[in-house]
Amino acid sequence: xxxxSERAFDDLLGFIERELDFESGFYNDAYLDRRINARMxxxxxxxxxxxxxxxxxxxxxxxxxxDSLSINVTGFFRNPEAWESLxxxxxxxxxxxxxxxxxxxxxxxxxxxxxxxxxxxxxxxxNTRRLAVHATDINEEIxxxxxxGRYEATQTTxxxxxxxxxxxxxxxxxxxxxxxxxxxxxxxxxxxxxHDLIRGEDKRDFDLVCCRNxxxxxxxxxxxxxxxxxxxxxxxxxxxxIGMTETLPSEFRDRYEPVAKKHRIYRRT
Numbered sequence: 001x002x003x004x005s006e007r008a009f010d011d012l013l014g015f016i017e018r019e020l021d022f023e024s025g026f027y028n029d030a031y032l033d034r035r036i037n038a039r040m041x042x043x044x045x046x047x048x049x050x051x052x053x054x055x056x057x058x059x060x061x062x063x064x065x066x067d068s069l070s071i072n073v074t075g076f077f078r079n080p081e082a083w084e085s086l087x088x089x090x091x092x093x094x095x096x097x098x099x100x101x102x103x104x105x106x107x108x109x110x111x112x113x114x115x116x117x118x119x120x121x122x123x124x125x126x127n128t129r130r131l132a133v134h135a136t137d138i139n140e141e142i143x144x145x146x147x148x149g150r151y152e153a154t155q156t157t158x159x160x161x162x163x164x165x166x167x168x169x170x171x172x173x174x175x176x177x178x179x180x181x182x183x184x185x186x187x188x189x190x191x192x193x194x195h196d197l198i199r200g201e202d203k204r205d206f207d208l209v210c211c212r213n214x215x216x217x218x219x220x221x222x223x224x225x226x227x228x229x230x231x232x233x234x235x236x237x238x239x240x241x242i243g244m245t246e247t248l249p250s251e252f253r254d255r256y257e258p259v260a261k262k263h264r265i266y267r268r269t
Contacts, residue, residue, distance in 0.1 A: 005047070005048065008047065008049045008052070011048070011049075012049075013085060019055070020062055020066050025219075026221065028219050035065075036172035043061060049115075066139070070142060074111045076111045076115050077119075077159060077165045078111075079114075079244050083119060084165075085259075089208060090126045091261075093208065094127035100208070101134065101207050102133045105137070105195065106138065107137050107146060110135060113133045113134075113146075113192075114182050115188075116133050117171075117186045132191070134191050135192050135193070136193050136194065138194065149187055150180070160175075164195070171183075177187070196223065197211070202228075202232040206233050206238060209233060211230055215243065216245060216246060238268050239265060240268065241265045243264060248266065255269055
């Protein structure tokens with residue numbers, strides 16, 4: 001990237017921070033550049049400056065960019081083998097405690113928290129009467145979609161395949177053609193709330209936090225504040241699950257012990 005392009009890119013990020021209330025500094029530049037360039041191609045913007053001028057005058061494009069910058073790549077039961085390890089955690093938690101509180105952050109379009117709820121309902125050894133799943137994301141628009149719980153299969157999204165870990169997915173999802181809608185039975189276990197995991201306040205008294213596939217997009221310097229929030233939100237001996245390709249920051253390795261290290265499940269010490 002030339003000096004002029006770098007300056008234009010920095011000006012664009014400054015506008016995004018001021019006007020879209022999006023803290024770009026927490027994310028690595030490669031991730032931001034990919035998402036911004038995708039919007040530039042969609043709008044036929046030739047360079048960063050022309051795209052900045054578009055953002056200044058087009059509020060709908062601001063919303064579209066914010067949606068693109070929000071990390072919403074997800075799926076039901078992503079990395080199915082990891083969910084088998086999570087099954088054991090949920091069994092133990094709901095057997096030992098009066099109330100088990102799970103936090104899914106960021107939850108994107110809701111498929112992760114709904115997967116947690118469906119896994120629990122599908123397992124006779126998990127006491128769903130003691131389970132509550134709280135799901136948060138920074139993007140209010142995607143939260144609206146998540147609350148509806150409706151998903152469509154496409155050429156790149158095989159919803160039926162994603163639901164294969166369940167014994168009978170039709171108990172938890174109503175299907176109409178290529179559209180799959182989560183049943184009220186599942187929705188009743190999940191609540192949604194807007195929350196900024198990076199800049200928002202800590203939560204409290206969660207027995208399990210699932211923060212999967214966010215850290216790979218975050219600059220190293222800002223992973224520590226995220227883990228401070230997560231760790232402060234867990235109960236003593238609470239569980240943490242991160243993405244299969246992610247690792248604990250070195251500053252936190254003595255604060256967690258592995259439960260299923262291959263599947264990135266840890267317990268607070």
